[in-house]
Each structure stands twice: as C-alpha cells, then as structure tokens.
Amino acid sequence: MRSSRESAARRLAVALDLSETGIQMMLQNLRRRYPRAGDRKIRELLDTWMTERPGAELGDAEGTPVPWPRSR
16 A cells, blocks of 8 residues: 555656646647747747636636735
C-alpha cells in the first residue's frame, strides 16, 4: 500500500503533467492560428491566454474570489 505522501506526490505530478500538456496544446493552436507570428509573438499570445481566458478571468474554480495571499 502506498503512503499518503506518495499518493499526494503522484497526484501532483499528474496535475503538473496535464498542465504542461495543455500549455503545449495551446502553443500548437496559436501557431496554427497565427502561422506568420514569430516565437516572441506566440509567447505573448500564450501569456495573454493564460491570464485573460474568456470565461475564466478569475480562475477555473467555483466560488467567491478572495484577495491573495489571504490575511490571517
């Protein structure tokens, strides 16, 4: 039986891998949509997408946004 620490580490590794895969997919998408754009412009478009995605401007989670870091 795996320890809870190993399980948590595995789940984190999977989440990070999925995140990287999503970023790579979006880079491919942007390169197809803007075939004449250079690497710098594609990176700018990716950065914009990551910070201003329509429908997810405040993140992907449900709930009420709170200031970060939270004061205690």
